[in-house]
Amino acid sequence: MTDVKQLKVALLGAGTVGAQVARILLEDTTELTRRVGAELTLTGIAVRNLDSQRDADLPAELFTTDANALITDADVVIELIGGIVPASEYIRTALSSGAAVITGNKALIAQQGAELHALAAENNTVLAYEAAVAGAIPILRPISDSLGGDNITKVMGIVNGTTNFILDKMDTTGAAFDDVLAEAQALGYAEADPTADVEGHDAAAKAAILASLAFHGNFTFDEVHCEGITKISAADIAAAAQENQVIKLLAIVAKSDAGVSMRVHPTLISRDHPLAAVRGAYNAVFVEAENAGDLMFYGQGAGGNPTASAVMGDLVTTARALVAGALTAPVEANELPALALDDVQTSYAVTMRVADQSGVLAQISSLFAENNVSIEAMRQTAMDEAEAAGVQANGDKAEAWLRIVTHVGREADLAATVEKIRELAVVKEITSVLRVEGN
Numbered sequence: 001m002t003d004v005k006q007l008k009v010a011l012l013g014a015g016t017v018g019a020q021v022a023r024i025l026l027e028d029t030t031e032l033t034r035r036v037g038a039e040l041t042l043t044g045i046a047v048r049n050l051d052s053q054r055d056a057d058l059p060a061e062l063f064t065t066d067a068n069a070l071i072t073d074a075d076v077v078i079e080l081i082g083g084i085v086p087a088s089e090y091i092r093t094a095l096s097s098g099a100a101v102i103t104g105n106k107a108l109i110a111q112q113g114a115e116l117h118a119l120a121a122e123n124n125t126v127l128a129y130e131a132a133v134a135g136a137i138p139i140l141r142p143i144s145d146s147l148g149g150d151n152i153t154k155v156m157g158i159v160n161g162t163t164n165f166i167l168d169k170m171d172t173t174g175a176a177f178d179d180v181l182a183e184a185q186a187l188g189y190a191e192a193d194p195t196a197d198v199e200g201h202d203a204a205a206k207a208a209i210l211a212s213l214a215f216h217g218n219f220t221f222d223e224v225h226c227e228g229i230t231k232i233s234a235a236d237i238a239a240a241a242q243e244n245q246v247i248k249l250l251a252i253v254a255k256s257d258a259g260v261s262m263r264v265h266p267t268l269i270s271r272d273h274p275l276a277a278v279r280g281a282y283n284a285v286f287v288e289a290e291n292a293g294d295l296m297f298y299g300q301g302a303g304g305n306p307t308a309s310a311v312m313g314d315l316v317t318t319a320r321a322l323v324a325g326a327l328t329a330p331v332e333a334n335e336l337p338a339l340a341l342d343d344v345q346t347s348y349a350v351t352m353r354v355a356d357q358s359g360v361l362a363q364i365s366s367l368f369a370e371n372n373v374s375i376e377a378m379r380q381t382a383m384d385e386a387e388a389a390g391v392q393a394n395g396d397k398a399e400a401w402l403r404i405v406t407h408v409g410r411e412a413d414l415a416a417t418v419e420k421i422r423e424l425a426v427v428k429e430i431t432s433v434l435r436v437e438g439n
């Protein structure tokens with residue numbers, strides 16, 4: 001190739017993902033040059049500590065602690081340090097100077113995405129973040145581009161590898177929560193602060209990004225209803241198994257005439273549902289579109305190499321656009337409101353310890369009816385039988401274990417029903433309330 005243009009690439013961060021991006025850039029330079037039509041030159045890697053151990057063997061001379069010097073000289077800045085500060089400042093500096101930005105930082109995009117997109121448009125440059133949602137899975141570009149002419153109505157999926165890894169191991173090996181979390185951290189799946197994973201914040205950030213792109217609006221992390229997996233017990237998992245179900249942390253965003261609902265919570269699904277087969281740190285995302293129908297995307301949702309693949313895809317696409325001088329025009333967002341959780345339609349599985357006496361079921365079922373919630377299934381199990389199945393129980397023969405699954409109803413009605421049941425003297429304890437999908 002003659003007269004090959006050179007594009008200067010600055011990398012911020014050399015952790016789990018950054019180190020693999022640097023490795024691929026250095027190993028595959030010749031092939032990338034051919035694919036892009038320009039030479040991608042890694043000009044430097046900004047880190048906090050020059051002496052830290054890296055996951056890849058990278059030339060020492062590339063490392064610097066002066067991120068700003070790298071940014072101001074770059075055509076493309078890849079931000080992989082994570083967090084809000086200083087990542088936000090670095091990205092703003094880069095976009096303001098006209099550099100394209102690629103990031104995997106869902107926390108930042110879910111908080112400041114609209115402003116950062118506006119800044120990119122003002123400076124006639126690009127902001128890309130395929131790595132931010134579902135790791136290696138190509139999901140953001142398919143939603144924005146391939147389905148850009150369709151009308152997406154719902155996106156639902158497993159978008160956090162760490163929690164799927166934990167729930168899967170708890171289900172299949174009976175391992176304890178803390179041990180499996182430590183394993184997920186060692187494998188590079190978890191966020192720097194794994195609270196973001198287990199409390200559902202990471203999935204909620206991804207839900208806001210998916211909703212913004214699928215429904216052409218501007219939605220933020222704090223508009224997503226978020227429940228994590230920290231309250232899921234071994235007993236919940238055993239109870240689910242008894243019903244041929246598994247518990248998965250799902251992100252569900254849906255559009256109706258009224259607006260957009262966005263939620264993340266542990267969810268019961270049948271073992272026959274395709275999402276039940278998503279194991280380990282794998283992710284899967286279902287998309288429902290008016291004309292395309294149902295689509296499913298599946299792949300590795302976390303880890304250094306899979307996430308680096310998504311970053312490299314953005315880099316190649318961005319570099320090609322820079323070479324062609326053909327950046328995508330900014331899109332005007334619509335004004336769809338974010339809906340309150342109360343208006344969501346879902347179904348519940350409620351499990352409780354109740355007095356084993358006559359009239360109990362009648363009292364409980366009448367509360368469901370009064371609150372406009374229809375019962376789909378009800379199962380009462382003697383305490384010793386429940387205990388034998390690994391389900392939470394206390395062995396008290398005067399009590400029974402009761403599980404009620406409802407038909408789909410309004411979240412506010414379901415929640416009100418549960419509160420009323422809690423007040424009944426015959427109900428000793430509500431041991432879990434889980435939403436159910438795909439019944």
Ligand SMILES: NC(=O)C1=CN([C@@H]2O[C@H](COP(=O)(O)OP(=O)(O)OC[C@H]3O[C@@H](n4cnc5c(N)ncnc54)[C@H](O)[C@@H]3O)[C@@H](O)[C@H]2O)C=CC1
Pocket residue numbers: 012013014015016017018046047048049067079080081082083086104105106107131132133135188189190191192301302303304307
């Ligand atoms: N690990 C994964 O599976 C995935 C991570 N991501 C996202 O990619 C980003 C990076 O994630 P990881 O590589 O896993 O994190 P990491 O914690 O392994 O790496 C971040 C690196 O950035 C460095 N750093 C932090 N502040 C810095 C600063 N001010 N200047 C220079 N370096 C700084 C840290 O020392 C660390 O080495 C995050 O936004 C994360 O949410 C996205 C998808 C998957």
Ligand SMILES: N[C@@H](CC=O)C(=O)O
Pocket residue numbers: 132133134135159160161162163189190191197202301302303
């Ligand atoms: N911590 C995240 C990493 C990828 O986004 C996860 O576990 O999915």
Ligand code: NA
Pocket residue numbers: 130131132133134135136137138139140310
């Ligand atoms: Na992705």
